[in-house]
Amino acid sequence: MQKLREVLEQTQKNETAVGHFNVSDLVLLKAVFAAARELKVPVIVGASEGEREFVGVRQLGALVRSLREEFDFPIFLNADHTHSLAKAVEAAKSGFDAVVFDVSVLPFAENVRQTREAVYTLKAINPEILVEGEIGDIGSGSEIHDEIPDLSKGLTTPAEAKEFVESTGIDILAPAVGNMHGVVKSMVQGKIKKRLDIERVTQIKSETRALLTLHGASATDDEDLREAIRAGINIVHINTELRVAWRRGMEEGLGRKAQEVVPYKILPVAVESVKQAALSRLRLFNAGRSLSQGR
Numbered sequence: 058m059q060k061l062r063e064v065l066e067q068t069q070k071n072e073t074a075v076g077h078f079n080v081s082d083l084v085l086l087k088a089v090f091a092a093a094r095e096l097k098v099p100v101i102v103g104a105s106e107g108e109r110e111f112v113g114v115r116q117l118g119a120l121v122r123s124l125r126e127e128f129d130f131p132i133f134l135n136a137d138h139t140h141s142l143a144k145a146v147e148a149a150k151s152g153f154d155a156v157v158f159d160v161s162v163l164p165f166a167e168n169v170r171q172t173r174e175a176v177y178t179l180k181a182i183n184p185e186i187l188v189e190g191e192i193g194d195i196g197s198g199s200e201i202h203d204e205i206p207d208l209s210k211g212l213t214t215p216a217e218a219k220e221f222v223e224s225t226g227i228d229i230l231a232p233a234v235g236n237m238h239g240v241v242k243s244m245v246q247g248k249i250k251k252r253l254d255i256e257r258v259t260q261i262k263s264e265t266r267a268l269l270t271l272h273g274a275s276a277t278d279d280e281d282l283r284e285a286i287r288a289g290i291n292i293v294h295i296n297t298e299l300r301v302a303w304r305r306g307m308e309e310g311l312g313r314k315a316q317e318v319v320p321y322k323i324l325p326v327a328v329e330s331v332k333q334a335a336l337s338r339l340r341l342f343n344a345g346r347s348l349s350q351g352r
C-alpha cells in the first residue's frame with residue numbers, strides 16, 4: 058500500500074491531482090469511496106473541526122482505516138482546517154494521515170511560529186503524518202454565500218510562500234490563488250464559475266517546490282482546474298458541490314415515498330447523488346493518467 062506522500066509525489070510526475078472531499082456522515086463517506094473505487098484512483102477524505110465533532114474524531118479514523126484495510130485501497134484521511142494545536146494532536150493520535158494546520162488569520166510571523174511548532178509536535182506523534190500550512194485569505198465556510206467576498210488583497214505571493222515553506226518545515230502549502238471556500242447562488246445554478254490565477258500557481262511552485270493544495274475549488278472553471286494541476290497543484294478540495302448533491306439526493310430520497318421510514322431505502326439515493334458529483338471531479342483531476350491503469 059502506497060503512503061500518502063508517495064501518492065502525492067506520483068501526482069507531480071503524471072500531472073494529476075488527488076481529490077479531497079469533506080465528509081460529515083456515512084452517506085458522504087460511502088459515496089466518495091465508491092467513486093474512487095470505480096475509477097481506481099487514490100482519494101483523500103477530509104473533515105473540518107465541525108465535521109469531526111459531529112462524526113467523532115476517533116470514529117472517523119476507525120471508519121477510514123477499516124475501508125483502507127478491508128479493500129486494500131488508497132483512501133486517506135485529512136484533518137481539514139484545524140485551528141489549534143490541541144485539535145491537531147487529537148487528529149494525529151486518531152490515525153489521520155494529514156493535518157491542515159490553519160492559523161492563517163494571524164499575522165505572518167505568528168502564523169510561521171505556530172505552524173512550525175505544530176509540524177514539530179505532530180511529527181513526534183507520527184513521523185509520517187503530512188502537515189499542511191496556509192497563508193493568504195480564501196474565505197470561510199463551505200456553504201452557499203449571498204455575495205462573493207473580495208479576497209484579492211489576500212492572494213499569496215511567491216516570496217512569502219517560499220519563506221513560509223522554508224521556515225515552517227511544512228509538507229504541503231495551501232496558497233490563495235483566486236480560490237475561495239463556498240459558492241454563491243449563481244454558481245450553484247452554474248451561471249458563473251470561479252477563476253484561478255494560474256501564473257501565480259506556477260510561480261509559487263517554482264519558488265517553493267512544495268506540494269500544493271487548492272482549497273475551495275467547488276464551482277471552479279474546469280479548464281482553470283486542469284491548468285492549475287498542470288502548474289503544480291497536487292490536491293484539490295471539493296466540499297460545497299458534494300453538500301449540494303447531498304441535499305438534492307436527500308430530498309429526492311425522502312420525496313419518493315411519503316410513507317417510507319427505512320433509512321437504508323432512502324439514503325442510497327443520496328449516496329448515488331453525491332457519488333456522481335465526486336466522479337465528475339475525480340475524472341477531471343485524474344485526466345492526466347490512464348484511468349484503466351488503475352493505481
Ligand SMILES: [Zn+2]
Nearest residue numbers: 238272273294
Ligand atoms: Zn479549505
